[in-house]
Amino acid sequence: MSERPILYTCAGSRGLRCTWAAEEVGLDIDLRVLPFPPRHKAPEYLDINPLGTVPLFIDELGDDLSPYQSRMTESCAIAHYIGSRRGPSNVIVQVGERDYAEYLDFTYHADATITFPQTVYMRFALFEKHKGWADAGHAYAEWFYKRLVKVEERLQDRDYLCADRFTVADICVGYALVLAGKVGLDEGVPETLKAYRDRLTAREAYQRAVAKEEAGLALLET
Secondary structure, three states: OOOOOEEEEOOOOOOHHHHHHHHHHOOOOEEEEOOOOHHHHOHHHHHOOOOOOOOEEEEEEOOOOOOEEEEEOOHHHHHHHHHHOOOOOOOOOOOOOOOHHHHHHHHHHHHHHHHHHHHHHHHHHHHOHHHOOHHHHHHHHHHHHHHOHHHHHHHHHOOOOEOOEOOHHHHHHHHHHHHHHHOOOHHHOOHHHHHHHHHHHOOHHHHHHHHHHHHHHHHHHO
16 A cells, blocks of 8 residues: 555645645645646546546555555545544544534635636636637636635634634635635735735745645656
């Protein structure tokens, strides 16, 4: 069995949630950075993940007599799994703990409601604007801005989303705000959420995660 979990990702993609979570809890992972988009620039990856998407997290579990493999492709689920893999961790809100329901809600909200319109905007307004779909992309940008209200209201009187501490919910929502700054969506992000993003990205674990992904990308380009 593999001694370390394997994470396939592209630098700066949603897989950053997973790299970041691993750094927060000190989990040593085998980070494998792919060129973007992998389904076209690394077609052999389709043999490993027929979806062709990143991230892909593979964990070899069990023992020599009864080994098994877990494979995950959803970034927020992977981040939660990483946070709990070694047992109770401060980045996970446990069952029965205050804000457990909110922790789950914001962790899922991050991708299903916030990142989703971002990806549609990127496809139509950035990657495929030559096809005449830019207006549709910008419509989804407005959708993204409107969906930030839930996070904005939640952070009116707290520094982090849940349980009065930094958790995986912050990683998942924080990544969406990081992505907004990278793809031209910052115009509609409230100043309070930009300040929240600054707090998150100042964390040493975040900075280490970005550095590791950039180092992996540099290897591809040499």
